[in-house]
Amino acid sequence: MNDADYKELKKGGMMRQAEAGLFSVRLHVVGGRLDTKQLQAIHDAADRFGRGEVHLTTRQGVEIPNVPHDSLSALKEHLAPSGVGVGVCGPTVRTVTACQGCKVCPSGVIDSPELADAVDREFYGKPVPHKFKVGISGCINNCMKAEENDAGIKGWIEPRWAGSTCTFCGVCQTVCPTKAIRTSEDGRAMIVDRDLCIGCGDCITSCPSGGMGEKSRGYRLYAGGKFGRVPFLGKRILGVLKTKEEAVAAISALLDFFRLHGKPKERFGDTLQRTGFPALETHVKEKAGQL
Amino acid sequence: MTTPLLDITGDICPMTFVKVKMGLQKIKPPGKLTVRLKEDALKNVISSLKTEGHRIATVSREGPIFVLEVEKNTKGKT
Numbered sequence: 001m002n003d004a005d006y007k008e009l010k011k012g013g014m015m016r017q018a019e020a021g022l023f024s025v026r027l028h029v030v031g032g033r034l035d036t037k038q039l040q041a042i043h044d045a046a047d048r049f050g051r052g053e054v055h056l057t058t059r060q061g062v063e064i065p066n067v068p069h070d071s072l073s074a075l076k077e078h079l080a081p082s083g084v085g086v087g088v089c090g091p092t093v094r095t096v097t098a099c100q101g102c103k104v105c106p107s108g109v110i111d112s113p114e115l116a117d118a119v120d121r122e123f124y125g126k127p128v129p130h131k132f133k134v135g136i137s138g139c140i141n142n143c144m145k146a147e148e149n150d151a152g153i154k155g156w157i158e159p160r161w162a163g164s165t166c167t168f169c170g171v172c173q174t175v176c177p178t179k180a181i182r183t184s185e186d187g188r189a190m191i192v193d194r195d196l197c198i199g200c201g202d203c204i205t206s207c208p209s210g211g212m213g214e215k216s217r218g219y220r221l222y223a224g225g226k227f228g229r230v231p232f233l234g235k236r237i238l239g240v241l242k243t244k245e246e247a248v249a250a251i252s253a254l255l256d257f258f259r260l261h262g263k264p265k266e267r268f269g270d271t272l273q274r275t276g277f278p279a280l281e282t283h284v285k286e287k288a289g290q291l
Numbered sequence: 292m293t294t295p296l297l298d299i300t301g302d303i304c305p306m307t308f309v310k311v312k313m314g315l316q317k318i319k320p321p322g323k324l325t326v327r328l329k330e331d332a333l334k335n336v337i338s339s340l341k342t343e344g345h346r347i348a349t350v351s352r353e354g355p356i357f358v359l360e361v362e363k364n365t366k367g368k369t
């Protein structure tokens with residue numbers, strides 16, 4: 001087998017191991033969810049074609065290691081009826097990670113698995129200049145580490161001050177973790193600094209009078225993050241995206257920008273270091289409308 | 292009748308709200324309870340009070356200490 005063959009296999013999620021002739025097979029898992037039938041099929045496949053063990057990856061995936069080259073096709077066929085596909089590697093859109101979201105987690109603001117499925121359907125395995133990872137956190141607690149991904153999403157609560165019932169007690173200002181709320185100069189209004197606000201909603205849940213209310217719930221996008229040898233935290237771009245469709249459209253525009261400006265083997269964050277983030281925002285707004 | 296005073300400035304979460312809940316249990320609706328608390332207990336105590344249907348009638352400050360006047364929920368149990 002030559003290097004080109006290995007490269008092709010790798011793109012299809014079958015990675016050559018240190019030991020000659022063996023492969024670690026990456027499976028297609030979205031947001032870390034597998035049903036029991038799928039787990040059973042993976043269990044059987046690992047017994048039959050590997051050495052009876054699986055590896056849980058850092059990004060919620062599953063790999064079956066120690067599969068001989070001549071068993072790769074049979075392993076794929078064995079898994080297919082359960083709906084477990086083989087994953088991807090190389091310069092593609094990778095596994096979409098997600099928390100359990102608002103339907104399970106009491107802190108959840110958005111339905112992370114639902115968005116993960118939509119992003120996966122649209123972009124998984126599609127070619128890009130270099131690997132591109134998407135991570136979705138359902139709230140500001142950010143369990144999925146949005147900023148470590150090429151595109152990261154966080155569930156976001158946007159506050160709105162409604163003056164009529166406010167008693168200016170100062171509780172919202174006190175509980176705000178980033179001190180984003182201040183009293184206006186004339187002392188008759190509370191002002192939320194949108195740049196400092198982290199969308200946690202603490203000011204709303206703590207408000208005794210109902211003066212601080214919820215303007216909207218949505219999706220906040222971070223671009224250009226990565227880990228690896230030289231880590232870089234993604235930066236927040238655009239405003240609060242109101243719907244799942246807007247979030248998908250924005251990620252689509254990021255990928256489009258990456259394909260236009262990225263160089264082979266250059267991560268999205270490095271591309272953005274060259275182009276600057278304002279160029280990306282302009283592009284996304286043009287492509288995906290006024291987000 | 293004077294409003295009973297509960298000082299939880301020396302307590303930490305979750306005892307802060309546990310004590311408030313116990314304090315409110317001793318009061319017959321529609322009674323009131325005054326609670327003295329520190330900044331770090333504000334979020335959990337107020338959000339828990341709201342969740343359980345109580346009303347915070349007034350908020351005042353004594354330097355770094357917050358003082359809440361809580362009206363007991365007259366509908367549900369505390």
